[in-house]
Amino acid sequence: MIGSMFVGFIIGLIAGAITSRGERMGCIGKILLGWVGSFVGQLLFGNWGPMLADTAIVPSVLGAVILLAIFWRRGS
Template sequence: MVWDQAVAGSNPVAPTKAKKLAINSEFFLFIFLFGQQFVGAFLGQLLFGTWGPILADTAIIPSILGAMVLLAIFWKRGS
């Protein structure tokens, strides 16, 4: 079976590696974006305090403002 695939020119390993690379890329992108939310919430509470409604020990309004500050800093202009 392996010899038939090698003679036919198809490589059964390449698609598997490419698929794993795509999954890893998506995973790291998810972790990066999810991490930015926490940094934005931390920054917002650090700058604006802990006033307003609180959900799961996180002040919602300062967290949103912190996320907006983070976007204003790191947003690519012209995209």
């Protein structure tokens, strides 16, 4: 549980840095973004690339970037 929270947070941080969105999201928001982005990314792109805590990092970051680009306004 703690490992998946950490991985979700890291994925949320990376996606936020790539898109420059979600700066004021907070830790819990970034963890949730990482979890949902991981689900969406692995559903769309599969399980390839480096794995951390049974999570494929590259597809997960891509999924989180997609979610941020669609649902999060810049500066909010």
